[in-house]
Amino acid sequence: MSSVCVQSITTRRSQKLVQAPGPNAEQLQQLLAAAVCAPDHSALRAWRFVLIEQQNVGALTDLAIAAMRRSGREITEQKEQNTRKWLSSVPLLIGLAYKISHDNEKVPEIEQTLSMGAAVMNIQNAAHMMGFSTYWSTGLGTYTDEVPEALGLDTLDYRFVGFLAVGTPSVKLPPAQRPDPATLTTTWQP
Numbered sequence: 001m002s003s004v005c006v007q008s009i010t011t012r013r014s015q016k017l018v019q020a021p022g023p024n025a026e027q028l029q030q031l032l033a034a035a036v037c038a039p040d041h042s043a044l045r046a047w048r049f050v051l052i053e054q055q056n057v058g059a060l061t062d063l064a065i066a067a068m069r070r071s072g073r074e075i076t077e078q079k080e081q082n083t084r085k086w087l088s089s090v091p092l093l094i095g096l097a098y099k100i101s102h103d104n105e106k107v108p109e110i111e112q113t114l115s116m117g118a119a120v121m122n123i124q125n126a127a128h129m130m131g132f133s134t135y136w137s138t139g140l141g142t143y144t145d146e147v148p149e150a151l152g153l154d155t156l157d158y159r160f161v162g163f164l165a166v167g168t169p170s171v172k173l174p175p176a177q178r179p180d181p182a183t184l185t186t187t188w189q190p
């Protein structure tokens, strides 16, 4: 039993090209329930998720491209076309953020960031277990003020960490190449 569970983690790979159907209401609740099981020092409950449903992804795309240009980022016509093509079939984007616990002596911001990353990872793994694919992107104006603020996230209070595209994989990808964990691991001895 446990090796099947581990396999569902080791077989996950990110996939940018996803299409409808996305998760239904019940599946989405399950994904978000997985997210809020992330480790959370001091129970800050800082995670925030902004759902952008398929009919609104086009408006988000327009907003993000304009915001990136206004912030001085150069976006070629080709890049814009590629971005629009990618997003035109995405059934669900989830905007990802956490409420910053400023000057928290017990939980420095690195821990708040890590908890957010763990919450997103839980969504990615749970989505994979349901047969969906996901793709975490910090394109789309993540680091502008304009995009998070348009999503209702005042950048003084919230750290916006990007978007997760969620949907049915458009093509079947081969397994990802992963490193040998032994090359990344040491055993400490006193």
Ligand SMILES: Cc1cc2nc3c(=O)[nH]c(=O)nc-3n(C[C@H](O)[C@H](O)[C@H](O)COP(=O)(O)O)c2cc1C
Residues within 6 Å of the ligand: 012, 013, 014, 015, 135, 136, 137, 138, 139, 161, 162, 176
């Ligand atoms: C916080 C974060 C932001 C990312 N932003 C981007 C991005 O903007 N563009 C991109 O091509 N990949 C981005 N990636 C990488 C992909 O989401 C994905 O992890 C990568 O393609 C490797 O796939 P894997 O998850 O199967 O290992 C980001 C990953 C993380 C963790």
